[in-house]
Amino acid sequence: MSLKPAVLREAPADAPSMKKALGPKLAKQYAVNPNVAKYSFVLKFPDGVVTGRAVSRALGKIPTPRGPTLLAGMTFTVEAMSAAKADGCDVVAVHEYFWTDASYAAIRQSI
Template sequence: MGLKPAIMRDVPADVTSMRKVLGQKLGKQYAANPNVARYAFVLKFPDGVVTGRVVFHALGGIPTPRGPMLLAGQHFTVEAMDLAKAEGCERILLD
């Protein structure tokens, strides 16, 4: 099963916009970052476990230089979280 994310560009970082983009479940987990007014890219992964390999491939398809990015999904492996952190991405995941 592929976990190719939906990629949205130029998304306002307010709660209302994020709930529209991420859906109700993930949108509830979003807390606005006062340092970000707009995300250059929001990557929403389908339900399932997101591995480091999937994150690596997803980020490889995004042009550089990159602005603020947000990754959203149900479950991320430790490797996926570390890679996202190294790339400066914010993360939203379900509890």
């Protein structure tokens, strides 16, 4: 399953703009960051589990240096959250997901 995100540029960081950008389900989870007036990039991942590899690949394709970045998706693995935080990104997720990339891959193999 490809988790290629939709990329939005120069998105205002207010709640009404994020509702338009992210949709109602993800917008409910969005909390305004008082230090950010506008996100340079918003990466909205499709429904599913976002792995560390997907986050690293997506962030690697965005030009650097970049301004504030927001990642949005249904669920992120532990490695995905670590990669996002290490890169200084804000994250919006519907579910807390405490599995690692390896444990998620193992579950996917058994299906």
